[in-house]
Every structure is written in structure tokens, then in C-alpha cells.
Amino acid sequence: MLPNVAGVARTKIEIFVYSLVLVAMSLALYPLHVMGPCYFGAAAILGGIFMYHSGKIFGDPGKRWPRALFKFSLLYLALMCVAMVADRIIKIS
Numbered sequence: 001m002l003p004n005v006a007g008v009a010r011t012k013i014e015i016f017v018y019s020l021v022l023v024a025m026s027l028a029l030y031p032l033h034v035m036g037p038c039y040f041g042a043a044a045i046l047g048g049i050f051m052y053h054s055g056k057i058f059g060d061p062g063k064r065w066p067r068a069l070f071k072f073s074l075l076y077l078a079l080m081c082v083a084m085v086a087d088r089i090i091k092i093s
Contacts, residue, residue: 012057019054023047026080035084037092042083046076
């Protein structure tokens, strides 16, 4: 709904900013000692891919990259949950 209210350009900026905040907060769990190194590695890789997809929407006048970002966001959420469980099971000191 946001593109209809605020326009496509502002929507793309907000997608990128919110993606940046999401990745930063997911990475912040490691230095806060909530999660361990197994989680941090997965969060860094998945966050990099997420930022790649969110950055690609700026060069796409169509809907290819926004759709790819949406699809990856579903996979991202599931894999981050798997990483959290794996971090608790696999103890790396």
C-alpha cells in the first residue's frame, strides 16, 4: 500500500533503511552475548544477501527485485530461526 500513498521512490528508500536496521539488529545479538558465533556467522551471511537484494531494488524499474526480496525475506526468517536453534545446540568456544 505504501507505493500508492508515498510513491515508489520513497518506498524503495524505506525498504532499504528497514532492511539495514533489521540486519544491524540481528547482528547486534552477538556482541550483546544473546547468541553465539554459529548464529553470528549465519546472520552475517544471510544479512549480506538480504542487503544485496534490498540494494538491487533501486536499479529495477519493474517488480523483479522487490519480488525476489520478498521471497528471500521468507527464507531469511526461517533460516535465522534455524541458526538460533543451531547456535544453542552447537557450542563453539
